[in-house]
Amino acid sequence: MGTVAGLVGLTLLTGCDFSGSDYQDVLGRTDQRLTGALATVRLAPEPDELGRAVRAAADAAGWAGDELTRATSVPDEAAAGNAALAGRLRGLSGDITALAERVDGRAVCTGPAALAAIGAAPNMPGLRDGAARLAPPYRWGAALPSAEPPPAPPRLANGQLLTDRRTPEQRGDGVLEVRNEGTVDAVVKLVDRGNLLVSVAVTAGGGARVEGIADGAYDLFYTAGADWDPAVGAFAHDCEFHRFTELSRFQTRPVPGGTAYTVESITIRDNPDTPESITPVPPALLPG
Secondary structure, rough: OOOOOOOOOOOOOOHHHHHHHHHHHHHHHHHHHHHHHHHHHHHHOHHHHHHHHHHHHHHHHHHHHHHHOOOOOHHHHHHHHHHHHHHHHHHHHHHHHHHHHHHOOEEEEOOOHHHHHHHHHOOHHHHHHHHHHOOOOOOOOOOOOOOOOOOOOOOOOOEEEEEEEEOOOHHHEEEEEEEEOOHHHOEEEEEEEEEEEEOOOOOOOOOOEEEEEEEEEEEEEEEEEEEEEEOOEEEEEEEEEEEEEEOOOOOOOEEEEEEOOOEEEEOOOEEEEEEHEEOOOHHHHOOO
């Protein structure tokens, strides 16, 4: 007796997406990756890391545009919006790559400033429009940065102590005098064995005085720039980072009729007369 074997009712489908939910999955993946990359930009703690985060965001935007272009599950009613999104995402990738060069040049220095620049990028209005053109129920771009620029922070007040972490035991009679003869505002940092004790704002053309410094040898750093962001503790634009090469030494000693103490005077200039006394440092080495 013969045996009859067969496959009944089996249909092979390859290279097909099955429903609009598959398209929303594609939207969700691209949206999630770009959202995560932008969050990393916002939280970058210093310019070198910010540069890496901005380049990763450019890669995420380009990848998202390519993914949407390759999607095979785009419903007819979402086709126009999808094409607009894909094209604008690739354009945004170029915008963010250009921003990375500004970060490398220290024109943009903080995560919030970089995110604001991305929110104002040339391709961002078209990206928002493309997202709006997606037919319901398809959604994309809920976490795009705001189109509205953040309010400009108030300028630093000359002589303002931004940080003072000294304990009573870390106070003495020493005095630090700072004169800023440069054209940009600065924040000077008094550092004890790698630990920030005091930071003081010294605006362009101004001078400041920090009293109550205990005996010891301290490192002095300063950062200069524009648009101090108190939430980040850094200048948002045109930032510089420097260290005085010599330790500042403070000493108190008794003298007839009283006490002698150190008054250390330093000057900040755009072009120091003795450049060997001040050296640029990587931003990650600036104590915060």
